[in-house]
Amino acid sequence: MPLYVGLMSGTSLDGLDAVLTRIDDTPAGLALTVHAHHHSAFDDGLRAELLALNRRGDDELHRAAVATRRLVALAATAVRQLLAHAGVRAAEVRAIGSHGQTVRHRPPAADVAVPYTIQLDDGAWLAEHTGIDVVCDFRRRDLAAGGQGAPLVPAFHAACFARPGHAVAVLNIGGIANLTLLGAGGEVAGFDCGPGNVLLDLWCERHTGRRYDEDGRWAAGGRVNAALLAALLAEPYFALPPPKTTGRDLFHVEWLDARLQPFKTLPAADVQATLVALTAAAASDALRRHAPATERLIVCGGGARNHALMTALAAHSPRVEVVTSAAVGLDPMHVEAAAFAWLAHAHLERQPGNRCEVTGACGPRVLGALYPAR
Structure with a gap:
């Protein structure tokens, strides 16, 4: 059964959404079903730090590394709780698609000399602590191809x-x-x-x-x-x-x-x-x-x-x-996390995840980086 987990924490900074989805490519098109959803709220301290990292501050490299570990630990716990709720073993999940938390986004523009985008995430740590392959870092591939890196x-x-x-x-x-x-x-x-x-x-x-x-x-x-x-x-x-x-x-x-x-x-x-x-x-x-x-x-x-x-x-x-x-047929709170489950599926199938007419990239690209669990 082609099961995927999608993880999404967005600019609202209210918390992390995790969904368990089944994704099939059929002759009639995409067939996607959400089997379970779990929301983990950010505590006040993590939320404040993520907000602060969106602006300039002191010792940002250390603070970003610590915030990343807290964020990914929360994600690993969310995945375990999601699978327990659904009665699904980690071995049954093909991959996790993790968006990470955007803290800086500087896409190509007239006043941007060096475009870049930063999402706090750690695919290696998440794969190690869930036992599931992780696909993450989706935006930078589109940016490298001259795109905005968003929306995906x-x-x-x-x-x-x-x-x-x-x-x-x-x-x-x-x-x-x-x-x-x-x-x-x-x-x-x-x-x-x-x-x-x-x-x-x-x-x-x-x-x-x-x-x-x-x-x-x-x-x-x-x-x-x-x-x-x-x-x-x-x-x-x-x-x-x-x-x-x-x-x-x-x-x-x-x-x-x-x-x-x-x-x-x-x-x-x-x-x-x-x-x-x-x-x-x-x-x-x-x-x-x-x-x-x-x-x-x-x-x-x-x-x-x-x-x-x-x-x-x-x-x-x-x-x-x-x-x-x-x-x-899709709960409004499930859509974005399901999208990143789908992007993980696209990566593993070597299918493009961007639309160059949307982002401005010079062509379709397979997005993300794979971190195998074993």
Whole structure:
């Protein structure tokens, strides 16, 4: 049985998701089933250190090494708990696909002299402590080929969600939001369209002490401020053509505070409501600009559980059916981890994992590095 584990921890920094999947390549296309899911939350100390490593600091090499070991130990425990829950032995799993934790992402751009991307991970340690082959370090191969190194999920979205004869888009809302555009004729495009939960979580934690605004209830009690929304949408990144990627390197606390200077008297709940509108408007504007024929928008990631955000997306895209990925058979919280299980499968089958029309790489590439367990 071709079983794979996918591990994903994203820019939201809420924790690590692990999924156990069965993946089959059939004449009709990809057949993927998620058998089990396990979420391991980051403790406050690890989360704070991962946030700090996204910026400059002292003794970063040592701190990154220690944080990596803590992160991978958490991943190994998550894998063991996932398999125990599913009643599956490690020997039955062909490979783990591990994304690692992005702490720096500097893709090719006019102001970047040396492009690079850094994900904290240790495939050798994870393979040794789970007894399962590990495929990791997926982004650097695409970057070496002149690509952005992201987003990598569009190839998986195309395999799972494309509908021949129909224009479909997939919006993954983690810390950053990325769009995959699946054309009626089989065309695939994709890019990071802007902030997802990153600014929402930051503002919520600052003013309520909670890490996130559950179901968007706090935002729902505020009012969108049109002037602030316009100021936020004036960010030049939104107008850049694809291929493009972004992250906490751009959308961070200083970015937000600078734009809030003229709005210091605005109630905090109104700012939260406006940040919800920012995520929705940036995605919807990008959809209209690059895929105006889209019939259905499939939303996945943590943002799919934010009712205020889902409502805002529907309001900003009135001609598009907005649904979560649950409507097409895949839990919104399983999609990204499943994508990295699929990328491990692609690596072992010597199949390309990138879409060069998405990342800008000079061609399709087999992504990742393999660390055999034995």
